[in-house]
Amino acid sequence: MKRNKYQQKLNEGFKLANGYMGKILEVDLTNKTVRDIDLDMKLAKEWIGGKGLAVKMLWDELKKLESQGKNPKDIDPFGPENTVIFATGPGTGVAGFPSPGRYHVMALKSPLTGSIASGNSGGEWGPYLKFAGYDAVVIRGKSDKPVYVSIVDGKAEIHDASDLWGKTVFDTTQILKERVGGKLTSVACIGPAGENLVLMAAVMNDDHRAVGRTGIGAILGAKKLKAIVVSGTKKVEVAKPEEYKELSRHYIKVMKENSVTGQGLPAYGTAILVNIINQAGMLPYKNWQYGYHENADKISGETMAKEYLIRNRPCWGCTIGCGRVTKVEKGPYQILYSEGPEYESVWALGNSTGVIDLEAIIKANHLCDELGMDPISLGSTIACAMELNERGYIPKEDLQGIDLRFGNAAALVELIWRTAYKSGFGKYTAMGSKRLAEKYGHPELSMSVKGLEMPAYDPRGAKGIGLNYATANRGGCHVTGYTISPEVLGVPEQIDRFTPEGKAKWVKIFQDLTDVVNSTVNCLFTTFAIGADDYAKLLSAVTGWNYTTDEVMKIGEKIYNLERLIMNKYGFSGKDDTLPERLTKEPMPEGPSKGQIVELEKMKEEYYKLRGWVDGKPTPEKLKELGIEV
Amino acid sequence: MTSQKRIKVKLLLFATLRDKYGFKEKVIETGETFNDLLDSVRQEIGEEFVNELFDSQKNKIRDDRIILINGVHAKLKWPNIQLNEGDVIAVFPPIAGG
Numbered sequence A: 001m002k003r004n005k006y007q008q009k010l011n012e013g014f015k016l017a018n019g020y021m022g023k024i025l026e027v028d029l030t031n032k033t034v035r036d037i038d039l040d041m042k043l044a045k046e047w048i049g050g051k052g053l054a055v056k057m058l059w060d061e062l063k064k065l066e067s068q069g070k071n072p073k074d075i076d077p078f079g080p081e082n083t084v085i086f087a088t089g090p091g092t093g094v095a096g097f098p099s100p101g102r103y104h105v106m107a108l109k110s111p112l113t114g115s116i117a118s119g120n121s122g123g124e125w126g127p128y129l130k131f132a133g134y135d136a137v138v139i140r141g142k143s144d145k146p147v148y149v150s151i152v153d154g155k156a157e158i159h160d161a162s163d164l165w166g167k168t169v170f171d172t173t174q175i176l177k178e179r180v181g182g183k184l185t186s187v188a189c190i191g192p193a194g195e196n197l198v199l200m201a202a203v204m205n206d207d208h209r210a211v212g213r214t215g216i217g218a219i220l221g222a223k224k225l226k227a228i229v230v231s232g233t234k235k236v237e238v239a240k241p242e243e244y245k246e247l248s249r250h251y252i253k254v255m256k257e258n259s260v261t262g263q264g265l266p267a268y269g270t271a272i273l274v275n276i277i278n279q280a281g282m283l284p285y286k287n288w289q290y291g292y293h294e295n296a297d298k299i300s301g302e303t304m305a306k307e308y309l310i311r312n313r314p315c316w317g318c319t320i321g322c323g324r325v326t327k328v329e330k331g332p333y334q335i336l337y338s339e340g341p342e343y344e345s346v347w348a349l350g351n352s353t354g355v356i357d358l359e360a361i362i363k364a365n366h367l368c369d370e371l372g373m374d375p376i377s378l379g380s381t382i383a384c385a386m387e388l389n390e391r392g393y394i395p396k397e398d399l400q401g402i403d404l405r406f407g408n409a410a411a412l413v414e415l416i417w418r419t420a421y422k423s424g425f426g427k428y429t430a431m432g433s434k435r436l437a438e439k440y441g442h443p444e445l446s447m448s449v450k451g452l453e454m455p456a457y458d459p460r461g462a463k464g465i466g467l468n469y470a471t472a473n474r475g476g477c478h479v480t481g482y483t484i485s486p487e488v489l490g491v492p493e494q495i496d497r498f499t500p501e502g503k504a505k506w507v508k509i510f511q512d513l514t515d516v517v518n519s520t521v522n523c524l525f526t527t528f529a530i531g532a533d534d535y536a537k538l539l540s541a542v543t544g545w546n547y548t549t550d551e552v553m554k555i556g557e558k559i560y561n562l563e564r565l566i567m568n569k570y571g572f573s574g575k576d577d578t579l580p581e582r583l584t585k586e587p588m589p590e591g592p593s594k595g596q597i598v599e600l601e602k603m604k605e606e607y608y609k610l611r612g613w614v615d616g617k618p619t620p621e622k623l624k625e626l627g628i629e630v
Numbered sequence B: 001m002t003s004q005k006r007i008k009v010k011l012l013l014f015a016t017l018r019d020k021y022g023f024k025e026k027v028i029e030t031g032e033t034f035n036d037l038l039d040s041v042r043q044e045i046g047e048e049f050v051n052e053l054f055d056s057q058k059n060k061i062r063d064d065r066i067i068l069i070n071g072v073h074a075k076l077k078w079p080n081i082q083l084n085e086g087d088v089i090a091v092f093p094p095i096a097g098g
Helices: A003-011 A041-047 A051-068 A125-133 A169-182 A213-220 A241-257 A259-268 A270-279 A301-307 A343-351 A358-371 A374-392 A407-419 A433-439 A465-471 A483-489 A503-520 A526-529 A530-545 A549-569 A602-609 A620-626 B014-023 B035-044 B048-052
Strands: A023-028 A033-036 A084-087 A103-107 A116-123 A136-140 A147-152 A155-160 A187-191 A204-205 A207-212 A225-231 A309-312 A324-328 A333-341 B007-013 B023-031 B064-069 B088-092
Touching: A003 B035, A041 A051, A041 A549, A041 B007, A051 A084, A051 A103, A051 A136, A103 A125, A103 A213, A103 B007, A116 A204, A116 A213, A116 A324, A125 A187, A136 B048, A147 A169, A169 A187, A169 A225, A204 A213, A207 A213, A213 A374, A241 A259, A241 A530, A259 A270, A259 A301, A259 A433, A259 A526, A259 A620, A259 B014, A270 A301, A270 A343, A270 A483, A270 B064, A301 A309, A301 A358, A301 B088, A324 A358, A333 A358, A343 A358, A358 A374, A358 A407, A374 A407, A374 A433, A465 A483, A465 A602, A465 B048, A503 A526, A503 A530, A503 A549, A503 A602, A530 A549, A549 A620, B007 B014, B023 B035, B035 B048, B035 B088
Parallel strands: A023 A136, A147 A225, B007 B088
Antiparallel strands: A023 A033, A084 A103, A084 A136, A103 A116, A116 A207, A147 A155, A187 A204, A187 A225, A204 A207, A309 A324, A324 A333, B007 B023, B064 B088
């Protein structure tokens, strides 16, 4: 169907039945206008949606800027040309899909890394955007004063947000939910950290859910966009309802019967990983100086479930339901309602800083949510600062009274809010660990890749995740290609974690599949139970397009390559696909991974060959094979 | 195959196994082979726990258990598992996260 005829039919009330709503909202913050554009179904079929659609749209933006004489390297992350895209996929908001509560956000450039900005979140916001009538929201320009956007049942407006500026995530969410109204209302917003351009500021939704990584909260802060509120009553229809119903029944059963998705994750949440990663000697401790310590159980998922858990909180429609609702009854870190912390937060705020105190960690994580910051980057930055200080590299006057030592819980909690407000030493931690460590003359103590702090697995204990950290497009990221699954958890099979041999193919497969899931958009945890061929079947039934397993994996590969092309335009290449020397040159000093280093160069060579890249750049032949026009 | 030498190893349980068997940690006196360990846990904890570790139909370590011996995956060493004094044996049901 041609675009104009299709749009005409939509306007006549024709209902789309293929997982999409058919509309994208374009917000121009400079001119304070909103307009609907139709979703190009050809693009949707080619890129699926979510991350795939966002990457393609950002690529087109970049080409347009280049044609206007702009050098991509000169794009200012805080400037009006840094377009942001909030995107759902055909699997978002579809009842009965294994985990349909997620959405993906991307921007041309991250203020933290200088590479592409990319994040993903759960909760309700993604489905509710679709119920409000849209597949995606594109944000361009920059407002001169604080604003928020409301999208209610197909109607979008820009509002003054001067009364909200300065408010926390929780206050903003409560006020806007009441103000905009409606039963199915969700708020995505920034807190004081985003407003203050803290480089690891997050976009938060539904109070405690985070688009955490790469500082997208700061990008919105620079644009003076406080929030996007969505509310609606539309339903997402599927192309083949009977076939979809059968598949849904089958996959819900598969997920429920799987030990991980049906038992482990719902019972203990993600923090169940603390003990196993510690027992493997790869739980980074005290800024990655060590990989094991005896008291890890005190901050484990088991301890959290026993002493602090109130109940689960699933994302919209999710079969798994791993989210935690927690409370600390009494003491200096009393919190009567919080959500999380997840494994990564427990590790970054606790294990990496040496704060083996789950109550302090719950409080610190709560503050990250309230003020809107990524706990992985923030916790790692504080751990980096602790090591810099303990080694005597930070002048006392810079600390302004904070006793910055490993294990100091009070310092951790204080530094969370100081960072959000760039107050005292917080103005340095707000820069992230790479700039912080460079400032004090020891860049090697930032445990980051491309400026993004690495998450909770020391790759000296699992070499594949090291290759993934080095080559993940957005920087030091684990979910991009989660080889911890075969290397430590034995899913889909157990491989030798200590060998670098054969890891490249696992990393590539996981990275490509992740992009399929992030384009659908569903939760990556579904892949503990289902894989590419299952996604192909589900997508085919929802969209009516008959995807094969090979086709969806090819789309995943294409998305990964296009994202990499954008990075190449910013100047990123093979020299940036690297790891801190602590991991490649310093053997793990003790514990079950003692003596190990990451043999990165060997794995990288094999990886580039498999990818069809040279020096971290896709070759013309690879691009031609994937149908990407440069 | 069983051996004569007696050693002490530490058995650690995690996740749902803790509630199921009522302990986090136990020192087990056993021999040097995996079969020795199975015999010892059969006596100390019970037959059900043997089945936690070992699939008697397939005659090998259970696929759906993560058993680390000093951090190394036991199923990768199977059947050539040699136990030593002070070894730490950590047992997990299928778990995951992110």
